[in-house]
Amino acid sequence: MSDFNRGYARSIPADRADMSVDAGLRSFMLGVYNKVALGLLLSAALAFLTSAYAPVTSLLYLTTPDGRLAGFTLLGTAIRFAPLVMMLVAMFAMRNPTARSSGILYWALVATIGAGSGVWLLAYTGASVASTFLITATAFGALSLFGYTTKKNLSGFGSFLMVGLIGLILASLVQVFFPMPGLGFIISVLGVFIFAGLIAYDTQNLKMSYYQMGGDQQSMAVATNYGALNLYLNFINLFQFLLSIFGSRR
Secondary structure (H helix, E strand, O other): OOOOOOOOOOOOOOOOOOHHHOHHHHHHHHHHHHHHHHHHHHHHHHHHHHHHOHHHHHHHEEEOOOOOEEEEOHHHHHHHHHHHHHHHHHHHHOOOOOHHHHHHHHHHHHHHHHHHOHHHHHHEOHHHHHHHHHHHHHHHHHHHHHHHHOOOOOHHHHHHHHHHHHHHHHHHHHHHHOOOOOHHHHHHHHHHHHHHHHHHHHHHHHHHHHHHHOOOHHHHHHHHHHHHHHHHHHHHHHHHHHHHHHOOEO
């Protein structure tokens, strides 16, 4: 879960310009959405590879004879935590990101998250994974469209979501080390609402950032990568929480 560049352009009210007639903004946002789509496609391919190709699956997961998930190998555990480690390192190491470094970070995170996503295909039926993905994609499109078109400033709502996100992380850690009945379901429900809100908020924050950058190509290239990263992570987390609520386990 990442918070790169959130709050970057809060000083610009959401109703300052008519976003629908700005060709430059549309081109910028299209670049972000294309990168998110390619990231999801790569993640899906890697998830399928790690869950369906036995030599790779055995490197990452421990499975039962009928193909259900039973645990993780040392390498599988490392891959599960690699995205979090990379984001923490990037927060401290990438003080002045370039288009190249932010692009490497984006694709490295997409690749490791995709490789670790095979767990969903092992734990849930293929039909429930596919249907949940379609639901997530539809919700993502609607929420992002709302964030793009609304003239209401969502910065205050974003601050509320950030507090909720911190609480969600803390609750998740508690559940990992001190499992409590029912807490997992509550976390999943809260996660759906938080990441649904973040999709709209981050979309609006991106279009505000575009105007603040004033056509600086280097800044826009970095913003495209970080913007795609935020939206990609929002999508993945929303999908994961919806799957935990509605998915059918093997």
